Amino acid sequence: MRVIVIGGGASGLMAAxxxxxxxxxxxxxxxxxxxxxxxxxxxxxxxxxxxxxxxEDFLPHVVRGGKFLTGSIYTxxxxxxxxxxxxxxLSLKVERGNRVFPMSDHASxxxxxxxxxxxxxxxxxxxxxxxxxIVASDGAVHGVKxxxxxxxxxxxxxxxxxxxxPATGSTGDGYRFAKEVGHSIVPCVPSLVGxxxxxxxxxxxxxxxxxxxxxxxxxxxxxxxxGELLFTHYGxxxxxxxxxxxxxxxxxxxxxxxxxxxxxxLDENKLDxxxxxxFQERKxxxxxxxxRGLLPAGLVLPVLQAANVPASKKANSVTREExxxxxxxxxxxxxxxxxxxxxxxAVVTSGGVELKEVDPKTMESKLVKGLRxxxxxxxxxxxxxxxxxxxxxxxGFTAGNIKN
Numbered sequence: 101m102r103v104i105v106i107g108g109g110a111s112g113l114m115a116a117x118x119x120x121x122x123x124x125x126x127x128x129x130x131x132x133x134x135x136x137x138x139x140x141x142x143x144x145x146x147x148x149x150x151x152x153x154x155x156e157d158f159l160p161h162v163v164r165g166g167k168f169l170t171g172s173i174y175t176x177x178x179x180x181x182x183x184x185x186x187x188x189x190l191s192l193k194v195e196r197g198n199r200v201f202p203m204s205d206h207a208s209x210x211x212x213x214x215x216x217x218x219x220x221x222x223x224x225x226x227x228x229x230x231x232x233x234i235v236a237s238d239g240a241v242h243g244v245k246x247x248x249x250x251x252x253x254x255x256x257x258x259x260x261x262x263x264x265x266p267a268t269g270s271t272g273d274g275y276r277f278a279k280e281v282g283h284s285i286v287p288c289v290p291s292l293v294g295x296x297x298x299x300x301x302x303x304x305x306x307x308x309x310x311x312x313x314x315x316x317x318x319x320x321x322x323x324x325x326x327g328e329l330l331f332t333h334y335g336x337x338x339x340x341x342x343x344x345x346x347x348x349x350x351x352x353x354x355x356x357x358x359x360x361x362x363x364x365x366l367d368e369n370k371l372d373x374x375x376x377x378x379f380q381e382r383k384x385x386x387x388x389x390x391x392r393g394l395l396p397a398g399l400v401l402p403v404l405q406a407a408n409v410p411a412s413k414k415a416n417s418v419t420r421e422e423x424x425x426x427x428x429x430x431x432x433x434x435x436x437x438x439x440x441x442x443x444x445x446a447v448v449t450s451g452g453v454e455l456k457e458v459d460p461k462t463m464e465s466k467l468v469k470g471l472r473x474x475x476x477x478x479x480x481x482x483x484x485x486x487x488x489x490x491x492x493x494x495x496g497f498t499a500g501n502i503k504n
Contacts, residue, residue, distance in 0.1 A: 101125070101504060104244050104253040106231045106274070108135035110489055111475025111496035112259030113214040118500025119257070120221035126500075127253075128223055129246060131230040131273075136211030138261060138268040142489065143199075147207030149185070150178040150493070151486035152198040161487045163291075163346045165480030168455045169491060172463075176497040178490055185210070188217045199486050234258075234277050234471060241470035255470045257463075257499045262449025262476040263288055274477035275452065281468050284454040286479040289349045290446030292342040292488075295358075297335030298436040301405070303398030306331040312361040313340045314432075315348055319357075323347045326364060331398075336435060342447065343483050349440055349450050358435040362395065362403070371427050383416035390415045394430075403429055448488050452479040463499035474499035 103119040105112045108130030116128045139147055151158065155173045159166050182192055182200060190213040191203035202209045215225075234256055235243040243252040260274030275285045307330045314324040323344060330338035348356050363371055374394070382390045388411035391400045404411045407429035409422045418426075443449065453473050457466050463478075465471040474495040482488050 101255065101502065102253045103127070103255045103257065103500070103502065104129060104251055105257045105259055105500075106244065106277075107259035107261060107475075108132070108225070108227075109138050109259060109261055109475065109492070110136070110214075111261075111492035111499070112257070113211070113218060114493045114496030115257045115259055115472075115474050115500035116223045117214065117218050117221065118497045119255075119502055120218060120223045120500075122500070122502055124255075124502060126218075126221075126223045127226060127251065128218070129226045129229050129231055129244070129251075131228070132268075133228055134211075135215055135225070135227070136208075138270060139211050139489075140207050141268065142207060143201060145207050146201050146205045147210045148199050148201060148484075148486040148489065149192070149210055150181050150200045150490040152178055152182065152194045152200050154179075158487065158490070161485065162480065162482045162491070164450065165455055165478065165491075168458075168460045168478075169480055169494065171460050172494040172498040173490070175501075176494045178486075181490065181493050184217070185213055188213050188220075197485055231273065231277070234281055234468075236281050236468050236471065239467070239469055241468060253470075255472060255502055257472045257474060258477055259473075259475050259496060259499070260477055262452060264290060264443045264446040264449045264476075266443060270449070270476070274473070278453045278465075278473070278477070281465070281471065283457050283465065283467060286451045286454055288443075288449050288451035290440050290443050291346045291349050291450035291481050292447035292484055293345045293349075293445055294332060294337035294441040295335050295341055295345065295435075295437045296439045296441065298438045300331070300335055300435070301402045302331045304331055304333045306396050306398045307338070308360075308362070308396070308399075310364065311340070312364040313344060314359045314361070315344050316357045316359070317348075317351060317355050322351075322356075329360070334441065335437070337441075339484065345440055346450065346481060346483055348437075353437055353439055356437055358437060359432040360435060362399075362430050362433055368427050368431060371430060372423065375423055375426065379415040379418060383414070385415055387411055387413045387415055387418065403433060406433060447484065448481050449476055450479075450481045452477050455479050461498075462501075463495055472499040
């Protein structure tokens with residue numbers, strides 16, 4: 101059987117390997133000058149290749165498409181991916197949060213290993229060639245048309261990625277191919293991305309650890325989590341914000357409010373006692389200076405302003421009401437999101453080919469025989485920590501696991 105894989109990223113390389121392992125003739129077409137262009141920039145160039153956890157622990161980190169993914173993640177879990185990579189001479193290491201990286205810390209080694217595995221099974225690669233459309237009629241795939249000609253095939257696997265980081269070649273081609281043959285596309289939005297804030301006066305570059313960020317929709321809590329947050333020139337980013345973005349990216353932003361607990365280790369009574377002690381010890385100093393013992397310097401004035409307490413007030417003249425306002429602000433400092441950052445900064449795309457139109461056991465289209473999808477082109481996305489790449493590998497493996 102002749103199989104054509106469109107796209108040489110994580111899911112495409114795995115689909116090609118899987119199909120070749122099943123003794124099919126495989127051609128992989130990649131429009132870039134090299135394979136795995138997006139792999140090169142994942143994990144800040146180190147490639148967080150997967151998360152070393154069993155499927156039952158993996159699935160709760162999938163934001164959308166978890167049920168659809170279940171079969172694939174049990175068939176080809178992180179454990180099998182790691183074994184495959186190590187079998188082809190890539191040494192791996194596991195870091196905090198079960199994140200798996202190549203021992204070399206070079207993302208390029210992941211791509212080289214996958215390419216080597218594919219070539220060992222006879223996969224042919226065609227680089228610098230752009231697929232223009234899927235050739236299909238009478239409800240079945242017959243080939244693909246590229247800028248260089250037409251190729252016949254029995255199976256075409258679309259592994260073109262989403263629209264995040266478009267500089268890597270992820271320009272939404274797969275959505276167009278799918279639509280042209282009758283598939284529905286769930287509108288795409290950025291995920292795992294920073295947030296633009298309204299009127300944020302906090303100095304950019306301030307990084308906070310062990311704070312709790314809570315997102316609410318019309319007053320109801322959507323998610324609350326402890327971690328790291330970074331103030332930027334546009335608003336906020338960092339692990340906490342990226343995680344949160346995956347939960348709110350399909351909701352009306354005007355209905356979302358964010359609250360930051362700057363001192364989660366202290367309840368209101370303990371925080372009050374701490375403030376009273378600090379104010380007593382430095383009673384003749386300006387409040388803006390005293391508060392530096394509790395907050396990063398760039399956060400002091402915004403917090404005092406939000407609490408409506410004068411920064412130049414002496415510590416010994418702060419009223420009980422002002423102290424109560426300060427405590428409330430420290431425990432729930434409000435941030436006002438206006439929009440998500442764009443696809444050029446998004447780690448993944450949320451949205452894609454409608455899952456109801458794809459068979460989860462094979463990744464084959466229910467509309468067109470021989471057409472399969474895998475990776476980010478599908479409407480599946482997860483949180484940070486290697487989960488999205490594993491989704492690409494697991495769905496790629498399933499898509500290529502073609503039985504005669």
